[in-house]
Amino acid sequence: MDSYRCMLCSYVYNPALGDTAHGVEAGTAFEDLPETWKCPRCGAPKSRFKKV
Numbered sequence: 001m002d003s004y005r006c007m008l009c010s011y012v013y014n015p016a017l018g019d020t021a022h023g024v025e026a027g028t029a030f031e032d033l034p035e036t037w038k039c040p041r042c043g044a045p046k047s048r049f050k051k052v
Helices: none
Strands: 004-006 049-051
């Protein structure tokens, strides 16, 4: 699974870690995140992320 970087604040979503603070379990691919998911650091929408 690929990691994705927020183009606004440089936060990296790592699917191996997920985003447990926001209900996303470890092992969740970026593509499987709901469209309503936002960057946990700056609140940017999923569309502002690029694959790294």
